[in-house]
Amino acid sequence: MxxxxxxxxxxxxxxxxxxxxxxxxxxxxxxxxxxxxxxxxxxxxxxxxxxxxxxxxxATPSQTSSAIELHPDGTAQQNLPFFNKVNKATLAAKPAAQGRDFIDALVAAGFVKADMQVTPDTSTIGLKANSIQFSVRMGDSCLIGQNGADAGGYSSQVTPVLGTGSCLIGQTRAIDW
Structure with missing residues (x-):
């Protein structure tokens, strides 16, 4: 059982x-x-x-800061490190750099002034702009830099050229100096 x-x-x-x-x-x-x-x-x-x-x-020798140089026939992407180097040096020398400071430094470094754009340093009511943008067209791409409080400091990027043939959207100022 x-x-x-x-x-x-x-x-x-x-x-x-x-x-x-x-x-x-x-x-x-x-x-x-x-x-x-x-x-x-x-x-x-x-x-x-x-x-x-x-x-x-x-870092290889071509990546070190001393080897970063302008490649006039290169792409915007290839020239981004040099673009950044010039703009950061401008800010190191003059922390409150304005549009003309960036443009003059980029021209002195070998970028073509005719290919540049810059936004105004002042707002439409005459106040200091919270950020400025500046660009260099290289072929079908653009090197774009931005600096200011609203941008969180300096930043940059490579973008395609706009349909208008320019790099920046909105009002830019004449680079006539």
């Missing part, structure tokens, strides 16, 4: 064993499925495997 007190224990242990087995099987299945998502492609070739964070973080 079967002891009735033992049946629930056996059933419970079988249920727990089945539950543990099911959970383990489920975890294995999930990990197998997810492992197919990680790495998702062929093994790296030696050329891609050799690029390490250390290698990319180390």
């Amino acid at each position: 079967t002891d009735v007190r033992r049946l629930p224990i056996v059933r419970r242990s079988r249920g727990r064993a089945a539950g543990v087995w099911g959970a383990a099987t489920g975890a294995i299945m999930v990990s197998v499925l997810l492992s197919g998502c990680v790495g998702g492609g062929p093994a790296p070739t030696p050329s891609t495997a050799s690029a390490s964070p250390t290698a990319t973080a180390t």
Whole structure:
């Protein structure tokens, strides 16, 4: 005769064993499925495997600040480091630099004045502008710099030339000096 007190224990242990087995099987299945998502492609070739964070973080001679120079026939993207170097030097020499200060420094550095634009230093009611923008067109792209309190200091970017053929939107001032 079967002891009735033992049946629930056996059933419970079988249920727990089945539950543990099911959970383990489920975890294995999930990990197998997810492992197919990680790495998702062929093994790296030696050329891609050799690029390490250390290698990319180390400056080569062409990346050091002394080697940053104007590339007159280069793209705006290639000239962005030099553009930034000139503008940051302008701000270091004159923290309250105005539009003309940036334009004069960029011209002295070799950028073409005819390819530049600058926004006014004052608002329409005669107050000091909270930020100014200045640009240099290079082919079908623009180097755009911005400086001022509303811009959070100096920033720059490369953008495509606008449909109007210019780099800046809105009112700009004549560069007639």
